[in-house]
Amino acid sequence: ALESIDFKNALEQFQNLVEKMIVQKTKESSGLYTKDGDEIDYDKFCSTTRTLFGPAVKDQNIQAFFRKIMTNPDERPEWPEIFGCFTGERDGMSSPSKENMVLLISEKQQITHSVVKRKDVIKGIVKVPHLHLTITASQRGVLTVFNKQCRICMIYVKMDTAWITGCDYLPNLKYVVAVTESTIILWDYISKESKSDGFVIKPMKNCLLCVCTVTMADNLAKDTILIGDYKGYVYLLTITSDDFIMKQSKTGKVSQFKVMDSESFDIPKRKLHDDWVGKIKYFPALKRFGSCSTDSTNSFVLDDIKRLEDQLPVKEFSVPKGVNAFTYCGKAKVIVTGG
Structure with a gap:
């Protein structure tokens, strides 16, 4: 009973902390916030959360929770997510809304994501002109490829607490790459193999925020991507077709993807900014x-x-x-x- 009371008190303090963060972010957005000693940044949020809950919370869940509040304070995450638990979609499937649509202006045709759930949003749209493809990624895990006939190839990525934050296309390997806050997803959208939809590279220590492909025509067996994270680092990752065979983790599959250990890759990184990397792009x-x-x-x-x-x-x-x-x-x- 005593443990139950202690947890209830800790949870109440945590929810008060979240409320203060939301108020702070709302004032910042409206230009009314003045920095003072009570400002809640990531370090303060992290240390306070660890003081309240101890080792029960993981770094990646703290990062994900903090970023969700900072990017969209109106849609606050549920408190179980700080422990890596989803409460599920209470609202279920919903009718199409403006947030769930992809508009192809040039073809004057509107396409609705019928599987995108309420409170989900499109986080990335990538055009692949030479293949007449349009790729989209939703925050909560729907990756979609549209061809010029507007036919759809789609996958629902079974997510943990991490959200998809960006996507791009790998022209040589012919995979769709997407990043979540803790993993890199490589989706084989062409393959009809039912046993696997692709690969996931994990774990990534810092919260990943954006990704882009480095377009080079010098090697048809590899692709290079750039990734930005919440600490201002930019990563350089080269993936070859051999990696899909040689670097699979012995732990097997997670969800519908085969796992590749991030530590088996050489991933140079450099801190270029003192805040989140908002966007990254390569100009051929x-x-x-x-x-x-x-x-x-x-x-x-x-x-x-x-x-x-x-x-x-x-x-x-x-x-x-x-x-x-x-x-x-x-x-x-x-x-x-x-x-």
């Missing part, structure tokens, strides 16, 4: 990658991927309150950023 015309962050000091970086493997200075510039988005126009030869 420039042979450079760009990454951005809300960090006011190292807001935008544009350089060769070789800089991720050495410590030479990178080309960067600063913007007050950081950069949230950027793109490159080849015709005008300019890069445009948005804060």
